[in-house]
Amino acid sequence: MPRRTATMLASFLMLIALLCAGVLINVPYAEMSPGPTVNTLSKHAGDPVLNIKGGPKQYRTTGHLNMTTVRVTGAEYRMNLVEALSGWLQHDSAVVPHSTLYPDDKSAQEVDEQNAEEFSASQESAKVAALRELDIPVGSHVLVGSVVKGGPAEKRLHAGDVITAVDGKAVKKPESVADLVTKREPGRKVTFTVIPADKAAASKKAGKQPSEADGKRVTVATKKAEEDGRPIVGIQPALGHTFPFTIDIKLADIGGPSAGLMFGLGIVDKLTKTDLTGGQFVAGTGTIDDQGKVGEIGGIQMKTVAARAKGAKFFLTPAGNCPSAAKDKPDGLTLVKVGSMDEAMNALKKIREGETDALTRCKKG
Incomplete structure (x- = not known):
């Protein structure tokens, strides 16, 4: 066999071997x-994304x-080397360490649950920010x-x-709960006055504040926190809201x-x-808190x-x-910088x- 042919054949076989290895090697x-x-003003899968009942007059939009959303590979999916290299070469996708999306200390179910909780919390804050804007x-x-x-x-x-109260003292802010608990010595009991979740949910559904008449006292012993020795009971307080009418946000498979x-x-x-868009096609993204920030x-x-x-x-x-978005802006798309609900409304x-x-x-950073 001529040397040139042999060299070409060896190179071809090596290339095949490398491709096979790339497909078989997981990274x-x-x-x-x-x-x-999805247009929040329209329907998705046959249902309105935003369904408002019992509130003020609604207007045509x-x-x-x-x-907007990002599609990600599943927790159990194992990318091979060829797929990783292909992803790195594409401008409209990103290859990131698996642990960025699925931390090693959390199961896939825990990640899904966290995403669902964050989605639910974002809906709550969106309602609060919107109604305060109005x-x-x-x-x-x-x-x-x-x-x-x-x-x-x-x-x-x-x-x-x-x-509603900790050791008989009314609480109005989540941080007040920890302040009152930490006044106890580790091992001592704390008395919570609470309205059970089912009764609170029924009041919220009716557009009413939870009734203190439904309250009961629950005693919980404190224990010493491992990291700093302060007394804790093992709860995470949060701020809930009661809306004067029903606002349902329905969008499946989003977290x-x-x-x-x-x-x-x-x-x-x-x-x-006021028709906010004036008929224009506006998209966007961003978390929002109760104050509209x-x-x-x-992604x-x-x-x-x-x-x-x-x-x-x-x-x-x-x-x-803004800086990272402006680095690779799609042609024909204007990126508008916003830091609050008010700024978005002005835009x-x-x-x-x-x-x-x-x-x-x-602007680019």
């Missing part, structure tokens, strides 16, 4: 890619206020956000219980907190006479790609995500009135 990475984008009063109360497994409060207090801003804007749009999110490049592919012309971008006003030159745009 500890996962992939993020553009996910679905036009245009789009699309929330000057509609929202009731609030302290509740048991979660109970630590194996802690003193397990089976005595339950997630959703409303805490995480990043749709909060767009949900909030969608609620405002439906309850205000917008927070940054992950911003994938979300802008998904939004532009769907037809968006403007993208409401959390201020903290929409400029968009619908055609004053787009006055928009605060994202």
Whole structure:
């Protein structure tokens, strides 16, 4: 066999071997890619994304206020070397360490549960921020956000219980619970006055504040925290809200907190006479808190790609995500920098009135 032919054959066989190895070798990475984008003003899977009942007059909306998502590979999926290299070469996907999406100290079920909890919390904050934007009063109360497994409060207090007092002293803020508990010596008992979760939920569904007449006293012994020795009972207090009417947000198979801003804007749009978008296609992302502050999110490049592919012309971008989003901006998409609900509302006003030159745009870092 001629030397040149032999060399070419050896090179070809080596290439085949490398490709086979690349397919067979798993690497500890996962992939993020553009996910679905849904108009919060419209329907999804046949149902309205935002369903408001018993509240003020609702108005006709036009245009789009699309929330955006990121598609990720599953926790059990093991990416091979060829897939990882391919993902690294594509501009509309990101290959990240597997532990970034699925921490080693959490099971896949725990990650899913956390995403679901964050999604639920983001809906709650979106409602609060939207109603405050509309000057509609929202009731609030302290509740048991979660109970630590194996802690003193397990089976005595339950997630959703409303805490009205600790050792007879009324509480109005979640941090007040810890302040009162830490006044006890480790091993001493603390008395909680609570409204059980089921009765609190019934009151909330009726649009009423939980009634103290439904309260009961529950005694829990404290124990010493391992990290600093302070007395604890093993609960995470949280702030709950009571709304004057029903706002249901229905969107299956979505997790995480990043749709909060767009949900909030969608609620405002439906309850205000002004057509917020003026018929324009606006998409966006961002967490939101009760005060309307917008927070940054992950996977911003994938979300802008998904939004532009769907037809968006403007993208409401959390201020903290602006530098990275601007590095690889899809053609035809204007990235609008926002840090709060008020700033997002002002941006929409400029968009619908055609004053787009006055928009605060994202710049590269």
